[in-house]
Amino acid sequence: MKPIYLDYNATTPVDPEVAEAMLPYLTEHFGNPSSSHWYGKQASKAVETARGQVAELINAATDEIIFTGGGSEANNLAIKGYAAASREKGNHIITSSIEHPAVLEVCKDLETRGYRITHLLVNEFGIINLHDLEKAIIPGTILITIMHANNEVGTIQPVSAIGRIARDKNIAFHTDAAQSVGKIPVDINDLQVDMLSIAGHKLYAPKGVGALYVRRGTNLHKQIHGAAQEFNLRAGTENVPEIVGLGKACEIMKRDKQKNMRHMLQCREQLYKGLKAGIQNIKLNGHTEKRLPNTLNTSFPGVKASTILSSMTDVAASAGAACHSDHIDISHVLKAMNLSPEIAMGTIRFSVGKTTTHDDIEKAVNIIVNTVNQLSGKSIKH
């Protein structure tokens, strides 16, 4: 029996409809989209269809979507590409202290090349303060990059309000939406963003494909040089099967969004209620309402998350961010939210998906409750 998968923020399985849509592009439609013959045209038509599907999900225009090799690459292109194109205007970038490494490390790299970075702090729920943002803006500020939803605790930032501030001050605004696209509505006009990153494997498309939305008129320098694919912003023969997969995943997401959101929320609440009923002193991390409907980040005081996870091999979840699940340094997100080291050490992220069942959750609750209570030497709470 396979473990119950409660780690959908780490990655999702490829939707069978997505896999089916991709298959012909691995076999019969193998052409290079740049070729002018029939084979090339089949491939380039498929890439353009996918571009339309991605654009439609986030209310963008087709020519505002650049395909990339994933969420990290989209963030690199947005931040480094915009910084390079705006060097004359200034060298100051504002971000938050709870970004994914795919933003934090990009900013660190820019720091070594003469850019100045301000990291905004967050409150106990993981939300930035808009006054702090306004105060951080200086004449040389060129870019604000703040994530839409956090991968560890699921907290959703006030992105529309950030966008309004950025627009007022004539500063570009990028948001890393790797975790929000597919889980909550994402509309680039409501959010008032100039750039937005998407990661395919978080929304039932394959790993290694993503997209960057770039508002018309936003000037970027390409980061991968070569031929002129992707509006001359990302060189390399297009990854046609995966791009087709990402497009299909976006189409499915648009169709099933409401149903998926409702289902994930029900599963997550079932999980939380079950854990609360069976375990004493469990602590919820992240905002109670402004949070992804699938994410439950909880601390079990007095027990180590790594011990819990290794003792319950029938449940797959994650201690801290999935990217570093082999070691449990206290995550920078929990630190920024001011969790004490003792509490942070006992923190697990559970994240449900559209294919999670209520039966899965019922079984998982039993396993988690028994494991935590055994490890903490407590009997089951009544």
Ligand SMILES: Cc1ncc(COP(=O)(O)O)c(C=O)c1O
């Ligand atoms: C918020 C966030 N940004 C970016 C990424 C990186 O995306 P990818 O794995 O497609 O490079 C992730 C993946 O963990 C993420 O959660």
